[in-house]
Amino acid sequence: MSTRSELSRQLGVVAGFDDPDAALEQYPTPPDLAASIVHVADLRGDIEGKTVVDLGTGTGMLALAAALRGPDRVVGVDLDRSALLTARENERRVAASADVGWVQGDATDPPLSVEGVTVVMNPPFGAQRGNEHADRAFLETAADVAAVSYSVHNAGSREFVESFAADAGGEVTEAFEAELAIDRQFDHHDADRETIAAEVFRIDWT
Template identity: 70%
Template sequence: MTATRRRLAQELGVVTGFEDPVAALEQYHTPPDLAAHIVHVADLQGDIEDETVLDLGCGTGMLSLGAALRSPARVVGVELDADALVTARENERRVGARADVAWVRGDATRLPLCPPDCTVLMNPPFGAQDGNEHADRAFLETAAEVARVSYSVHNAGSESFVESFVADNDGEVTHAFQAELELPHQFDHHETEAGVVDAEVFRIRWRDGA
């Protein structure tokens, strides 16, 4: 029986975040509630079950493992940070993933593998760091190349940018909803102890039939 969204969030509550987050990579822990929401919506849309799910910039595995609890054909998490992948493998054991998960070290914007038309899940960097502006664009470019459909988290106010990019790449935004990201005090440039960042999640259809 398919787990409810609340149950999925509870299962993902054991997933640990980055031990030593890298500011340049904008490494933040995806909240279990948000991951459960994204995966639940994707499952309802028929984008998880029996599908190949690709998590771009998977970090410590939150979205990958959420998908792995929902009957995909397989899940592939791609992450540049080797330490994060070590944690992702540990999280896989904690969660007790019920599907095959492959953890691949590589640049999500220059994929080291060629998956078939797949479902992409991603919480890419927003491009908030100097020299890293529009970092989420490169992730969208990868999704446009390989995905049948994708789900991505972006900074609030990104709707016009996302819709314009998608239209230019023959895709379509089919769903959008607001979300919140907890921003802990983990880097020197943070001026407050913790905060909440408004975000937006988009479902994008890149291939016919999605």
């Protein structure tokens, strides 16, 4: 198993969005965050030999991080065809040996027939007007298809995530703080780079 820092380095070649959509909150997942999530998941036995599904995969950062840790297969789901084309290019750059499939579709109602999988996701935080609580729909999907899920949420979301998981028959078994470094990419951004506090949760749905 590669170290977390080695995994982050391998993911450094993953390209982001060519034309990000603010309404979809298309922010790239930083390599170090993806490496941290997948490293923890692998240590917990949730990656190697498993089917891993990345909901809202974007250009594939989390899916490809998982693909580098010996899963049985990986599936990335996203609405944006352009992002998936970039994800396929990123797959070639990373050169993972795992079977990776890219599926265009709604991550909150994925066109997949799977259950008992490991879900990894960095869903929209719901920061845009009219898109509040967007992460709830992603959690609902994880509750339906996952044995375990790892998801990134806005800082201060622990009470919500724990309550949602409990109501859906799951349990938060691990949580850790994280940071998202976001470069200026939309008109509403005031700074060239902003660091957003976030939290990552592991939920056992079994």
